[in-house]
Amino acid sequence: MTQNTPPSPHTVAAVRHRVQSAAQLRARGVTAAQTAAQCLPGGPWQQLLPGVFLLHSGRATDEDRVHGALLYGGRPPAAARRGVPAQAGPGYGEAMVTGLAALALYGFASAPPTIALHRIDVLVPRTRRLRSTRFVQVTRAAVLPRPQRRSGVPLAPVERALADTVSALTDASTVRRILTEAVRGGHCEPAAVVRELNAAKLLGRPHVVDAVDALLVEGRSVAEGRLYEMVRTHGLPEPLWNVELSLPGGRVLGGVDAYWPEQAVALELGTRSPREDGVVFAADREHLERLGVTVVRVTPAQLREVMAQQAVVPRTAMMAAEDREPAAYVVVLPR
Structure with missing residues (x-):
């Protein structure tokens, strides 16, 4: 996955074929014992995450890790929970990528995939009993936002992904750079970001307050530029x-x-x-x-x-x- 280049639908389909959850394998008639045998040392498969398997023996790609993280965070289909074989499919449930990994998938230059996808934050309902593990960090929300999709990958809205990113950062310059890019790049408006930061109780942190001040200045500059464009482009006096x-x-x-x-x-x-x-x-x-x-x-x-x-x-x-x-x-x- 190159910076600012989302995976193509063909790539997404290939990833879904080579990364499967235990429920998806059962839906295809593969028993737990057969899966375990395939994952023995020297075998053709490997376990990527608890309940998630990589159907090849090579190194997991960034796309594999994103898909695997979503399968890990996704709730199994209701039919599978009732003991009925699940239908093969993405199996993401309500899970979505958030944090720095989501910003990377949105194309933020300040969140290059080579760094951001080493840790993938997955947003799930608060009621989910799920632990963070390996490269997956579980984040819970009482009310989930509506996800945005990029090539089939569900992502938290930019402003929520920003708040989840900032909550894990302590470097003021990094926070300022990410928030400024969000506005300058047209990803979202300052007011929406401030609301999310306030909801996450992050506005009490000094380095966040300073970054928000810079964000509002940047947002006003961008808005003024658009206002000038509106007047001149649309023939207003x-x-x-x-x-x-x-x-x-x-x-x-x-x-x-x-x-x-x-x-x-x-x-x-x-x-x-x-x-x-x-x-x-x-x-x-x-x-x-x-x-x-x-x-x-x-x-x-x-x-x-x-x-x-x-x-x-x-x-x-x-x-x-x-x-x-x-x-x-x-x-x-x-x-």
């Missing part, structure tokens, strides 16, 4: 960028990321910390709109995923300005 609005007497009304003074339309990016974002925006918006200024909000995720649709929002507000009463006079200053 050039606004006044990153300004502060105030009353003539000096009372500050709030800062906005773009302002069209002729139409009295202001735009704010949703890049504040999740704890203050909603409250602060609501207060600023209510104050400005009492003065006749229309305030619209665009989130970084919306700019990334549906930029064209978001360009319609300020354009519509500017068109509607023709039918409104003129806004109160406000002072515009650089922020």
Whole structure:
């Protein structure tokens, strides 16, 4: 497996053929005694993990280890638990790869597979009775997230994989590099990462707090770049960028990321910390709109995923300005 290159469907199919769980072998008519005989010294098979077998005698590849880890973490099919032969298949159950190994499979340059796949974190339900063993680290969750699939491999969402990675790291520069790549590479938004880190009770660690500060700065820079692109690509009038609005007497009304003074339309990016974002925006918006200024909000995720649709929002507000009463006079200053 090369860096940033997911396994092909053909490779995945081959891996599933050569790495099998005990339940899958039984479904094919291979008894436990026959499996044990095949795994004797000098035999053609080997035991990769408890209950998981490598059907060749060579060295396990990264793909073998990932598939094996998921088979180990996956719950056997319900039919097999009732004593009915299981159907041959992936057998992953609810298990998914998380942590540094998941980031490697997402293509993070800061998590090269040659290093990350030496330890594979597998996320399973909290009720699973399963121990970490060999190269597999078991992580439990009361509520499992919906996995993302890469060439058939179930991965925890990036923000969850980041939290599980950070929980095992103590080096501040490594944490900062991984979190920054997540945002710069467009894998996820800062707010989602902060929520996961907070849920994992990691925001009390000094090196994590410092990395989060850098993450928010990076996230804002990326979002501003997308906002500039939206304005110029979709033919919006050039606004006044990153300004502060105030009353003539000096009372500050709030800062906005773009302002069209002729139409009295202001735009704010949703890049504040999740704890203050909603409250602060609501207060600023209510104050400005009492003065006749229309305030619209665009989130970084919306700019990334549906930029064209978001360009319609300020354009519509500017068109509607023709039918409104003129806004109160406000002072515009650089922020």
